[in-house]
Amino acid sequence: MSETKKGGWKDSNWYVxxxxxxxxxxxxxxxxxxxIVLLFYVGMAFGAPMLAxxxxxxxxxxxxxxxxxxxxxxxxxxxVTTGEYMPDPQLLNSEANDFQERGLRQSEFxxxxxxxxxxxGYVDLTWEHSPESLDMDWRLLDPTGHMxxxxxxxxxxxxxxxxxxxxxxxxxxxxxxxxxxxxxxxTEENSGLMFKVYMWLIDPSGNWQxxxxxxxxxxxVFQSRTIDLNYFDLAAGWRGMxxxxxxxxEDPNDILKIAVGIAPTNNFxxxxxxxxxxxxxxxxxxxxxxxRVAMLVYGNYFGILGSTDKGGDAWSQLVYxxxxxxxxxxxxxxxSTAVGVIVGLVAGYFGGKIDETLMRFVxxxxxxxxxPLMMVLAAFLGPTIQNIIVVIAILGWTGTSRLIRSQxxxxxxxxxxxxARAIGASDTYIIFRHVLPNVTPILFANITLGVxxxxxxxxxxxxxxxxxxxxxxxxxxxxxxxGTGGFSAGAWWVVVFPGMMITILSxxxxxxxxxxxxVLNPRLRER
Amino acid sequence: xxxxxxxxxxxxxxxxLVVAVVCFNFFLFRLPTLVLGVSPVDLMISExxxxxxxxxxLAQLYTRFGLVPDPDIFDxxxxxWRYIVNMFTGNFGISFVSQKPVMDELMARLPNxxxxxxTSSIVSIIxxxxxxxxxxxxxxxxxxxxxxxxxxxxxxxxxxxxxxxxLMTFSFYLPALTDGFINFPLGGTIDYEVWVSAKTDPLxxxxxxxxILHHLILPMIALGVGGYGGYFxxxxxxxxxxxxxDYILTARAKGLDENQVxxxxxxxxxMLPMVTIIAMTFGFLINGATLTExxxxxxxxxxxxxxxxxxxxxxxxxxxxxxIAITAIxxxxxxxxxxxxxxxxxxxx
Numbered sequence: 001m002s003e004t005k006k007g008g009w010k011d012s013n014w015y016v017x018x019x020x021x022x023x024x025x026x027x028x029x030x031x032x033x034x035x036i037v038l039l040f041y042v043g044m045a046f047g048a049p050m051l052a053x054x055x056x057x058x059x060x061x062x063x064x065x066x067x068x069x070x071x072x073x074x075x076x077x078x079x080v081t082t083g084e085y086m087p088d089p090q091l092l093n094s095e096a097n098d099f100q101e102r103g104l105r106q107s108e109f110x111x112x113x114x115x116x117x118x119x120x121g122y123v124d125l126t127w128e129h130s131p132e133s134l135d136m137d138w139r140l141l142d143p144t145g146h147m148x149x150x151x152x153x154x155x156x157x158x159x160x161x162x163x164x165x166x167x168x169x170x171x172x173x174x175x176x177x178x179x180x181x182x183x184x185x186x187t188e189e190n191s192g193l194m195f196k197v198y199m200w201l202i203d204p205s206g207n208w209q210x211x212x213x214x215x216x217x218x219x220x221v222f223q224s225r226t227i228d229l230n231y232f233d234l235a236a237g238w239r240g241m242x243x244x245x246x247x248x249x250e251d252p253n254d255i256l257k258i259a260v261g262i263a264p265t266n267n268f269x270x271x272x273x274x275x276x277x278x279x280x281x282x283x284x285x286x287x288x289x290x291x292r293v294a295m296l297v298y299g300n301y302f303g304i305l306g307s308t309d310k311g312g313d314a315w316s317q318l319v320y321x322x323x324x325x326x327x328x329x330x331x332x333x334x335x336s337t338a339v340g341v342i343v344g345l346v347a348g349y350f351g352g353k354i355d356e357t358l359m360r361f362v363x364x365x366x367x368x369x370x371x372p373l374m375m376v377l378a379a380f381l382g383p384t385i386q387n388i389i390v391v392i393a394i395l396g397w398t399g400t401s402r403l404i405r406s407q408x409x410x411x412x413x414x415x416x417x418x419x420a421r422a423i424g425a426s427d428t429y430i431i432f433r434h435v436l437p438n439v440t441p442i443l444f445a446n447i448t449l450g451v452x453x454x455x456x457x458x459x460x461x462x463x464x465x466x467x468x469x470x471x472x473x474x475x476x477x478x479x480x481x482x483g484t485g486g487f488s489a490g491a492w493w494v495v496v497f498p499g500m501m502i503t504i505l506s507x508x509x510x511x512x513x514x515x516x517x518x519v520l521n522p523r524l525r526e527r
Numbered sequence: 528x529x530x531x532x533x534x535x536x537x538x539x540x541x542x543x544l545v546v547a548v549v550c551f552n553f554f555l556f557r558l559p560t561l562v563l564g565v566s567p568v569d570l571m572i573s574e575x576x577x578x579x580x581x582x583x584x585l586a587q588l589y590t591r592f593g594l595v596p597d598p599d600i601f602d603x604x605x606x607x608w609r610y611i612v613n614m615f616t617g618n619f620g621i622s623f624v625s626q627k628p629v630m631d632e633l634m635a636r637l638p639n640x641x642x643x644x645x646t647s648s649i650v651s652i653i654x655x656x657x658x659x660x661x662x663x664x665x666x667x668x669x670x671x672x673x674x675x676x677x678x679x680x681x682x683x684x685x686x687x688x689x690x691x692x693x694l695m696t697f698s699f700y701l702p703a704l705t706d707g708f709i710n711f712p713l714g715g716t717i718d719y720e721v722w723v724s725a726k727t728d729p730l731x732x733x734x735x736x737x738x739i740l741h742h743l744i745l746p747m748i749a750l751g752v753g754g755y756g757g758y759f760x761x762x763x764x765x766x767x768x769x770x771x772x773d774y775i776l777t778a779r780a781k782g783l784d785e786n787q788v789x790x791x792x793x794x795x796x797x798m799l800p801m802v803t804i805i806a807m808t809f810g811f812l813i814n815g816a817t818l819t820e821x822x823x824x825x826x827x828x829x830x831x832x833x834x835x836x837x838x839x840x841x842x843x844x845x846x847x848x849x850x851i852a853i854t855a856i857x858x859x860x861x862x863x864x865x866x867x868x869x870x871x872x873x874x875x876x
Contacts, residue, residue, distance in 0.1 A: 030676070360540075364547050367855040369814050372832050372848060379836055380558055452683060459685050460818050464833055478688060482822060487695040488713070495695055499688030506683035514679060 024519045031515025037508035045322040053303060054313035056320040056472045058480070061311035064169060066491040067302035069314075078165035080299020086258065087160050089294035092121035096158050103152025104137045111154050120291060125154050125262050127195060128285040138269050146210040148198060148263030155261025157202065158293070162254045167238050168297045171229040173211065175199065175260070176292040179218035183284020192216025194268045194278060195286050199227065200259040201237035204251035208259075209236035222291050258295065262288050306493040308477065309484035317472035318497055324385065324473040325505060329455040332389045336396035336454075337447050343397065344404025345431050349412055359405070362398045370395050374457065378466040385468050392457050400446055407439040441520035448513030452506040459502050474498040533867065541860045548852040553610050556845045568594060591621060619846035624838055629846045633828065637813070639716055640827035643743060643820070644812040647750035652805060654751070655758025656798075662759075663766035663797075664789050674759070681756030687818035690749040694822065697745060712742050714824030746823040750816055754808075761804060766797040799870050803862040810858020814851050 025031055044051065054062045063082055073079045088096035092115065099111040111125045137151040177197060185191040199212035212227045229237075240251035268278050304315035347358040374391050381387040411417065412435060420430050461467060462475025463482070481487070481494040568588055577585070589595060595602040613620060619629035662671045694713065702710040712718065721738045725731035769775065770793050778792045779785075817829035824830075828847060835843040 360544075363859075364544060364551075367544065367548065367852050367859065368551070369811075369848065369851045369855070371817055372814075372836075372844075372851070375817070375833060375836055376555060376844065376848075456683075456685055460687065463687055463818060464821065465837070475685075478691065482691060487691070487699050492695060492700075495688075495691050499685060499692065502685050502688065503680075503683055506685075507680055510679045510683045514675075 021519065025515060028515040028518065030511040031519075034508040034511030034515065037504060038512065041322050041326060041505050041508070044319055045326050048319045048323055051319045052313075052316035054316045056313070056316040057470060058308075058312055058317060058472050058476060059310060059470075060313075062313050063302045063307040063311050064298050065307060065309055065311045066486070066489050066494070067298070067307040068300060068491075069306040069493050070301045070303055072306075072493075073301045076300070079301055080164045080166055080168050080297065082298045082302040083296070084294060085160055085297045086158055086293055086295045088121070088158055089292055090121050091123050091290060091293065097123060097156045098158070099154070099156045101152075101154045103150065105152040106154075108152065109154035111156055113156075123156055123260075123290045124287050125156070125260075125290070126285055126287045127154070127262055127264070129264075129279075130283050131280055138266065144208075146200065146208045148196065148261075149266040150264040150268075153198075153261050153263030155198070155200075155259045157257045157259045159255050159257040162238065162241050162256050164299070165243050166299075167234055167242065168299050170298040171234060172296045172298075173199065173227040173229065173258075174292060174294040174296070175212065175225045175227065176222050176290065177225070178220050178222045178289045178291075180220045180287045180289070181218070181284065184282040185284040185286050187284075188278075188282070190267070191282075192218055193265060194282070195262055195264050197288055198259075198261050198263060200261075201233065202257035202259055203237055203240050204253045204255050205240055207236065207240075209233055222289075224292070258293070260290060260293055262286065305497055306491070308494055309480050309486060309491075312472075314477070314494060314497065317477055318474070318501060320472045321474040321477065321498065321501065322505070324468075324471055325455050325458060325502070328385065328389055328392065328458045329451045329505075329509075332392040332396065332454040332458075333447055333450040335389065335393035337400055337443070337450060339393070340397035340400025341404050341436070341443065344401040345408055345435065347401065348405035348408030349427065349431055349435060351409075355405070358401070362401055365395065365398050368395075371457075371460065374461060375464060375466060378461055383461075383466040383468060385471065388458060388461060388467065391461075392454050396450060396454060396457075400443075400450065403442060403446055404439055407442055408435055411435050411438050444520060445513050445517035448509050448516060452509045452513070455502065455506050455509070474502050530867065534864065537860055537863055541856055544856050545853060548856070549611065549614055549849070552845060552849050552852070553607060555848075556841050557606075568596075614849060619849075620842040622835075622843050623840045624835070624843075629842050632831070632843065633846065633850070636826055636828050636831050639825060640820075640829060641812060642739075643746055643750065643825060643827060644814075644816065646743065647747045648754060648808050648812065650747065650751035651754035652758050652808070655755050656762050656801065659759045659762025660766060660789070660794060663763045663770065663793075664785070666763075666767050671763075675763070678756040678759045681752060682760075684753070686749055686753035686816070687822050689752060690746060690819050690822040693745050693749055711745050714742075714822070716742055716824075716826040718742075742823075742825075746819055746825055749823075750819055753819075758801075758804075762797065762801060765800055766793055769793050769797045772796075799866065802869060803866050806862035806865055807855075807858050810855050810861075811851075813854050 048056075054060070067082055068079075070081050070083075073081050087093075091097065091113065094113045097113050099113075101109045101111075108129055109125070109127055111123065113121070113123050116122050139147060139149055139151050142149075175197075179197075181191060185194070188194075193216060197212075197214035198210060201209040201211055203209070209232075211229055211233045212225070214225075237256060241249060241254045241256065243249045268282070270277060303313050305318060306314050308314050308317065343358055343362075347355040374395060377391045377394070378388060381391065417430060417434055420434055425433075458467075458473070459475035459478070462473045463479045465479060467473050467476050475498075477494060477498040481491070481498075486492075486494040568585075572580070572588075580588075585596075595606060598606065617630065619633075621627065622629050622632055625632060658674060662668075662674045665671060694711075697709065697711040698713045702708075717735065717738050721734060725734045728734055766789075770789075775788060775792055778788045783791075813828065816827075817833045819825070820827045820830035821833060832844055832847045834840075835847075
């Protein structure tokens with residue numbers, strides 16, 4: 001009685017057994033290591049939406065295929081890392097954007113940078129024209145075709161340093177803009193032909209390469225334009241910054257400028273049908289608002305773990321793959337353990353005909369080839385995550401049931417069961433209150449090792465193509481690598497990392513299981 | 528109960544198991560027909576082809592595969608009867624895809640699978656027993672702990688990934704680095720050129736054997752390593768268990784040296800369960816290793832069952848399933864008997 005008086009929750013039964021278990025468990029280094037690794041994986045599974053940098057869907061293309069991981073570029077200083085290169089793509093930093101007007105009629109143009117109410121950055125380029133000012137200076141000859149028709153125009157630039165010594169393999173630019181017009185520009189039918197939005201690359205030597213020219217119609221809501229630079233654009237912009245074999249480069253430095261501007265077109269100065277030009281009539285303004293000017297440069301390197309055969313982001317798929325493996329591993333093992341425990345308890349406790357029937361059924365399942373049967377069932381049922389779990393669970397319970405049965409057969413003749421039966425306890429009560437708690441310790445090690453089997457089965461099935469087509473999983477990544485000749489293309493990263501993730505996860509479960517076995521199985525502890 | 532009665536009982540039991548497997552097999556591969564009402568022939572031929580075939584040809588097609596279009600209950604009984612007769616006469620029908628007898632297709636692949644699985648099993652069994660015994664002499668030592676860790680690592684390793692890593696290292700990167708000095712084939716069982724040129728070569732069979740061995744090494748290592756962990760742990764744990772028995776204490780007390788105790792008294796007893804495991808391993812040899820064979824493009828049964836399943840070649844899958852299950856049952860039976868014969872302490876029953 002005295003014990004219960006001073007006793008808080010710390011004296012409760014479960015606390016004592018759990019704390020003594022923990023005292024024993026923490027002596028095993030590999031057990032601790034296993035738990036740490038498991039926590040890391042669970043964190044990865046829950047944090048996947050935050051950790052992933054791109055769309056994890058196996059069919060999403062976010063980059064060219066088989067780009068090496070970004071950190072490999074340490075070994076290859078001239079190699080280009082894929083990434084966003086504009087210093088201020090969201091147009092939030094006023095210092096990054098440099099405005100400039102050109103020509104005789106600079107007063108008609110104005111540009112400003114501001115933060116919108118939604119805390120996004122905007123850049124406005126405005127062209128205001130009134131009929132009084134008629135000395136628009138037109139460019140008479142432009143053999144390259146890169147400059148606008150008018151010498152007078154406005155643009156803003158952003159510049160960055162190209163630190164690599166090779167051309168990018170591809171460049172995609174994204175431009176988000178909206179156009180608001182007033183006066184004649186709003187009312188006239190053809191006002192859209194009077195101006196254009198341009199985008200240029202200005203290399204360090206000051207040569208302009210036009211990479212984009214807009215066409216009407218223009219609307220006053222934001223729309224996005226994607227510009228895929230062609231080879232000539234790349235050559236004009238980057239070629240001069242690349243050193244040749246002797247270490248000499250054409251351009252004085254490695255600063256590349258991106259310019260975005262608006263300019264009047266020839267249509268504004270000339271009119272072919274009537275006596276007056278548009279220039280003499282138009283009275284109003286055009287304001288082009290830019291919300292985003294982004295430049296995605298593709299090189300030899302991409303992201304944290306490179307890109308896959310379909311141009312997906314390997315890192316994002318890897319992170320999301322942990323969800324599939326953990327869910328399938330744990331749920332399938334939970335199911336098969338539940339079935340195995342019930343069958344084992346019933347067979348072991350009741351014995352006789354029931355035992356005979358159940359064990360013959362177990363024998364039957366054991367002689368059926370397991371992987372082919374899983375393949376057949378998964379193919380027939382359809383490879384969704386639920387079905388894979390069921391398929392793995394169907395074949396996974398036999399070992400557990402045999403183990404539990406043997407334990408129960410040893411327990412059921414002990415005195416405490418006899419006495420419970422003598423005072424009239426029902427079979428169910430005896431099984432769940434007396435027999436089950438005594439066989440549980442053995443079960444824990446069995447469960448963790450079962451998870452390893454389930455994870456390996458899942459990855460094997462996924463490797464054979466039996467997996468949810470829309471869900472990224474490690475086995476599937478390996479299958480893609482194998483099917484598309486991943487390493488024949490030199491893409492070792494699509495082979496190494498997914499397999500490593502499977503191995504480390506199942507190793508962690510193995511370590512925990514092995515330690516539990518040693519701690520909870522007293523027969524082993526004596527060794 | 529004597530040995531004789533034991534054998535009879537096991538035989539009856541084995542026969543029941545075979546019957547169960549045969550029935551299960553019948554229904555498993557007719558599941559699409561039962562549930563969805565489509566026959567395998569429908570899956571095999573396209574709608575267009577079906578329209579162009581005459582009724583006679585279609586009927587011929589069905590009979591050839593032992594099927595009945597739109598079966599009613601009597602047709603099911605008929606199909607089941609045909610199936611049973613075929614199974615027990617070794618006539619597994621004709622492959623939907625290659626239109627050759629299934630038996631021929633299987634026989635073409637069986638030697639490859641047996642070669643791969645046999646060599647790799649032997650490697651892993653010998654290594655497992657050897658290191659298991661070495662380590663069990665001194666449990667808890669540094670050597671023991673590191674060996675167990677390695678075995679656990681192998682247990683956690685997806686073997687097909689190990690195969691991919693081997694293939695990548697030894698068939699792709701190392702040949703490039705060493706300028707072809709170390710050079711393993713990128714999968715396959717035999718090079719086609721070797722096969723063709725060997726036909727005219729007087730030493731042809733030797734060349735073929737050498738080429739097959741060259742292709743065999745990597746998958747054999749992958750499977751051998753994969754199997755090793757299990758045999759090692761089993762051997763070690765058995766032997767450690769045995770070494771705590773009283774008769775070992777007696778042997779030590781007699782003054783036998785430690786080696787004699789370990790090999791004569793310990794190993795002999797610890798080998799008994801090992802023998803059962805080995806017998807069962809050889810029963811499952813025919814299983815093939817679907818994943819490893821797929822990785823290495825090995826022309827074997829494991830890959831065949833996977834490929835056939837995906838092109839819905841049911842007669843093939845059904846036949847392989849059948850053969851594997853019956854071999855496993857036989858191996859179980861033999862293992863049981865072997866255990867009884869080898870261990871005189873066993874009481875039958």
